[in-house]
Amino acid sequence: MKIVDIENLHVNFRHHDGVVQAVRGVSLELDEGKNLGIVGESGSGKSVTFMALMRLLQAPMASIEADTLRLDGNDLLEVTNRSLSKIRGSSVAMVFQDPQTSFDPLFTIGHQIVETIQTHRSIGKKAAFERAHDLLVRVEIENPDKILKFYPHQLSGGMLQRAMIAMALSCEPKILIADEPTTALDVTVQAQVLQLITDIQAETGMSLIIITHDLGVIAETVDRVVVMYGGRVMEAGNVVEIFENPLHPYTKALIESIPGRVAGKQRLKEIAGSSPNALSPPTGCPFHPRCKQADQKCVTEMPIMVEYEGKRAAACWQVIR
Amino acid sequence: MLASNSMTPALELRQLTKTFEIGGGFKSAFGRAKRMHLAVDCVDISVKPKSVLGLVGESGSGKSTCGLMAMRLLDATAGQILVNGTDITNLNSADLKPLRRKMQIIFQDSYASLDPMMTLARIIAEPFVIHDMYSHQERIETVGDLLERVGLDRSYANRYPHELSGGQRQRVSIARALALKPKILIADEPTSALDVSVKAQVINLLHDLQEEMGLSMLFISHELNVIRSLADEIIVMYKGRIVEQAPTEAIFQNAQHPYTKSLLYAIPSVNPRERSRRTFMSASQIAADIPVLARDDISIIGQERSGPQLVRISEDHFVEATVSN
Numbered sequence: 001m002k003i004v005d006i007e008n009l010h011v012n013f014r015h016h017d018g019v020v021q022a023v024r025g026v027s028l029e030l031d032e033g034k035n036l037g038i039v040g041e042s043g044s045g046k047s048v049t050f051m052a053l054m055r056l057l058q059a060p061m062a063s064i065e066a067d068t069l070r071l072d073g074n075d076l077l078e079v080t081n082r083s084l085s086k087i088r089g090s091s092v093a094m095v096f097q098d099p100q101t102s103f104d105p106l107f108t109i110g111h112q113i114v115e116t117i118q119t120h121r122s123i124g125k126k127a128a129f130e131r132a133h134d135l136l137v138r139v140e141i142e143n144p145d146k147i148l149k150f151y152p153h154q155l156s157g158g159m160l161q162r163a164m165i166a167m168a169l170s171c172e173p174k175i176l177i178a179d180e181p182t183t184a185l186d187v188t189v190q191a192q193v194l195q196l197i198t199d200i201q202a203e204t205g206m207s208l209i210i211i212t213h214d215l216g217v218i219a220e221t222v223d224r225v226v227v228m229y230g231g232r233v234m235e236a237g238n239v240v241e242i243f244e245n246p247l248h249p250y251t252k253a254l255i256e257s258i259p260g261r262v263a264g265k266q267r268l269k270e271i272a273g274s275s276p277n278a279l280s281p282p283t284g285c286p287f288h289p290r291c292k293q294a295d296q297k298c299v300t301e302m303p304i305m306v307e308y309e310g311k312r313a314a315a316c317w318q319v320i321r
Numbered sequence: 322m323l324a325s326n327s328m329t330p331a332l333e334l335r336q337l338t339k340t341f342e343i344g345g346g347f348k349s350a351f352g353r354a355k356r357m358h359l360a361v362d363c364v365d366i367s368v369k370p371k372s373v374l375g376l377v378g379e380s381g382s383g384k385s386t387c388g389l390m391a392m393r394l395l396d397a398t399a400g401q402i403l404v405n406g407t408d409i410t411n412l413n414s415a416d417l418k419p420l421r422r423k424m425q426i427i428f429q430d431s432y433a434s435l436d437p438m439m440t441l442a443r444i445i446a447e448p449f450v451i452h453d454m455y456s457h458q459e460r461i462e463t464v465g466d467l468l469e470r471v472g473l474d475r476s477y478a479n480r481y482p483h484e485l486s487g488g489q490r491q492r493v494s495i496a497r498a499l500a501l502k503p504k505i506l507i508a509d510e511p512t513s514a515l516d517v518s519v520k521a522q523v524i525n526l527l528h529d530l531q532e533e534m535g536l537s538m539l540f541i542s543h544e545l546n547v548i549r550s551l552a553d554e555i556i557v558m559y560k561g562r563i564v565e566q567a568p569t570e571a572i573f574q575n576a577q578h579p580y581t582k583s584l585l586y587a588i589p590s591v592n593p594r595e596r597s598r599r600t601f602m603s604a605s606q607i608a609a610d611i612p613v614l615a616r617d618d619i620s621i622i623g624q625e626r627s628g629p630q631l632v633r634i635s636e637d638h639f640v641e642a643t644v645s646n
Binding site for chain 2: 213218
């Protein structure tokens, strides 16, 4: 069963200079119990896609249009506010990049986890505290009793992100969406938190979406990847195939620009130019101004997503040829 | 002033130490004891002329504190800072001013380090105003040249920082740092806030500028893989101390200290086939795993102390180890 089903999603923001076209026709899906990585630069629309799915974007600032927008069987285009808060927390939970701003500085970690549990479950305070305690143990926090009484500022970034994950897991969501969960963390802590998230997914069988700009995170965690650029999906496929035989020139360039893959002081392969302005996106393929293979068709016509062997797809006129 | 020859380090930190007081303020006025935090513990760092030294460590390792002290933006508790062999540790701000032309720093957060009220032209030309250089027309020309040098169009001179992307803002920081043609550049996590493709662009820009201008560079980062393509030599800091120092590839091929190994281990592989269940060393495991080396195989650097200390294990490879007899 599809737990996430997005078809032809468009998200526009009103801005005093015009309309920001953040997402321009994104389609993606995820089967229950599976995982998916979304990779893209800032401005690629990767976060906005899932903010729209969670209905965290408010009209009239944002306008959302889609042919299909379904999460765990619920049609999010027609959902009421009341059932929304039921869906959030119980079927889906989200972890953000910056745990410092995701927690309320005025309440203890324990208070906030208990509040989340009691919002979605009718259980007593004591039982909720016990559950919070167990969750902290699960995310490998030492001294959970002590940490429950701590305020957010008393924890390091890594500890706080673990607590955030514990809170997200508190209502046993069917799907966890992690938006840059490790970007603000130290390298060693980053690797530990990623390991924790993949362990929990394997153990609980929940579905998982990891949104990141870091291909290293993708290579370490997920099975399927969607590469986004300029509000569009460029390529999608199995993680091994994406890394070993990328179809789209953008994916290729992105992989080649990862620093430190080879020995010696040297220039890196870079992608010249800058990402498109969402106020006036380029005609045709959004990547054509930076693409070495682009020709006239790329400039004028938006490439269509074509499926290739092995459950993969790419939107590039040069690949079709 | 000492005549500097090619062997004199461009920048040298000798036995540099910094302690911060914690728990001061109101409570301490009523007799509560202050605690001291040793952020940098007797560190020796030397940047060879026209080379890049990578300084790596986790947050709280003291790496940025070293950079700030080297720039004299933060006073050292003990130790010395030498620029081309000249001691600058106790210079007052008037005496420091000519020195600032030789030494510049760029920071991680280009949003916070560029004044939002100033156009790029004013931001980049500010060093000329402070040092009373060039006529008005020359300043406009030089700003344009600098913008082009860092890969931005001359027309950007009249824009404001908020109109730029993160990568473009970091280019402006670099242009401002290079305005006075410094000899030494300290870069404190300049690419950590940037996207992958932009990161490669900025790393390449620093790489090219270093070669062209013959910059001596201290490159501070928590990402070993970023340092790899830029640095000639790497120093690894952990809890305020240097735990390993070696030429870049020796760190990657032949790391000796458990903390260096754990940093290397944490670099995400870019090959999904090599994915494996990973376990990580805790701080106590790192402490327990510090190498024990026989006195005959090494030479001790500085004064011998009890407990682990930095020793030389080959010509240019240093590691913190326990010395056994």
